[in-house]
Amino acid sequence: MTTMSDVAKLAQVSPGIVSRLLNEDETLRIRDETRERVLAAAKELDYTPNFAARALRMSKVGVIGLAVHDASNPVYSEIIEGAQAEATRAGYALMLADVDALATDDRLFKRFMSSGAVDGLLLQRAGTASDSFVTRVASERVPTVLLNDRTTGRIGSVAADDYAAAFLATRHLIGLGHREIGILQVDGVRNRSDRRTRGWRDALKQAGLEARKSQVTMGGHTADQGWQGMHEMLAQPERPTAVFAANVLAAVGAVRACQDARLEVPGGMSIIGLHDVFLAEYLTPRLTVVRLPLFELGAQAVRLLLEQRESGEARHLTLTDPAPVLVVRGSTSPPETRQYA
């Protein structure tokens, strides 16, 4: 391993010079000749500063932690990619961890949070018990920003415009001529779920329609839960002709539940999902969705975190630009004119 003194020795200067030059210290006044000599030596030896020594000295590692529940969920992975991209741009590396593992193994958790292994934490909560524990403990130790979530106080947060998205989705169904429109709610983090439900309710209200309790069921975050939620919805006496699923995966399950019940989509039931993912394109029928800027959300979260680290002040952001966009595919249509008996 080649160290800074190796470089210094070869260039016949002191280590201090090498350090200041390589770190682009503005106050460094150096002869061109010497500069060249040092640079040449560094190149010759293929020198790279030691990560740990630097971190120790500067109490800063250049790593951002990212704690999620389910990295394989296509919705989250877009956020992750955005965070990845922005972190890289800012010269940081991303370290992925599992929230539940973090909460379970508290030795690992401490090591992760209190040892200076990360300069900050991006946290995606799902409303579980481990979440609140992790949130509390982590935020006491490192700057923390919540992903697609909303808080106040010293924990930062950046949320997508779920309300506008839900509103837009519901408007689409109304525009198609639907009058009885249900919602498959997401579970977990309360505010996230509420924002979506409000969007649905307000759109109905604005159109003079009623938001019926019986047309609200739990769709959750997975296709299985979505199937279950739609299954329950279909059993309601006042069955809707269209449903807004507050999560794509729930929409996927909902489509299947209808098909299993021999109810055609979109003929007998229109379904619109929230969040666009590639697989929406490959279902039968293709899934109509509202697309939210998830990649940007991830990137913005990183920016917020870095800012928060500087200023010590947490901000709470809702990402309204770019706005949600409606992607019409095949799972929504005007309601069939014949009514159920």
Next chain:
Amino acid sequence: MTTMSDVAKLAQVSPGIVSRLLNEDETLRIRDETRERVLAAAKELDYTPNFAARALRMSKVGVIGLAVHDASNPVYSEIIEGAQAEATRAGYALMLADVDALATDDRLFKRFMSSGAVDGLLLQRAGTASDSFVTRVASERVPTVLLNDRTTGRIGSVAADDYAAAFLATRHLIGLGHREIGILQVDGVRNRSDRRTRGWRDALKQAGLEARKSQVTMGGHTADQGWQGMHEMLAQPERPTAVFAANVLAAVGAVRACQDARLEVPGGMSIIGLHDVFLAEYLTPRLTVVRLPLFELGAQAVRLLLEQRESGEARHLTLTDPAPVLVVRGSTSPPETRQYA
């Protein structure tokens, strides 16, 4: 920040003792009384060892790098989860990076590889130009293990039993009565693609069937590429009645391509994919696949890497246990008896 000397001071011992006790040094002979005092002090101060200082002193950080092309691909994410789990078990953290970013920004790359920021690298290649660059440079600096890939020499590798899986998939189609069976190949890493193609060819041969060149097209790693590949396959004069897609996402696209061509699946065309992912369950028809132990692959790769770090010797493994399993769903059936005109 509380340090080890804080603990030592409070317990009225020297830092050396604290270190040895906390690290469970076998050779340490200590009075029970002192031990308790130190432990109590550590607890009282809520002490956690500083990550960077430890890394600097021991030239080991406790972090494994994981470089992938597309973390959102559900196939890879299962591998990632397996690696995550095993790394955690072994007391390591996983650091996710993007292969292409690594190759593009060589400052980042160096920092990542040569600075001691990771103790080893897990690499998922896709056969691109950046891959070979990253592979070569990285393996010169840290222990490296390739994911679902095969090499010789100082780079380790752990592969799933793609051959057996392809064989099994093709056998299934043959068992159903198909005589004309095509394959949608994967692109990228040569050996991976070859193993799958050989499995297909050998199964055909064993059944006395011909592996026709015209029934081999490129299905790639994405649904879009799969669509394209199937589209080409359908244009062949000797169109098969069944196809083995060497990747699930390709299978997804292939199903859609058939439907777009008004060819029913499985009636007019049976399709079987490789790798099981949740969405297979939600397509119409549900996708028949062969399931490979991807989670185990990720876990095994971590074990191999850690071993390789110790011994300095790379191993090359094919994961034959658990064996591939056939998951029959709705996208395969006996061929229609009526033949094409």
Next chain:
DNA sequence: GTGAAAGCGCTAACAA
């Protein structure tokens, strides 16, 4: 059984 001291590789303050 326990303490003292050296040093991992780097940066920053101060001297020269």
Next chain:
DNA sequence: TTGTTAGCGCTTTCAC
């Protein structure tokens, strides 16, 4: 314009 030095927090060797 450059050199010297102290010290970040830890582990480990050797001395007592």
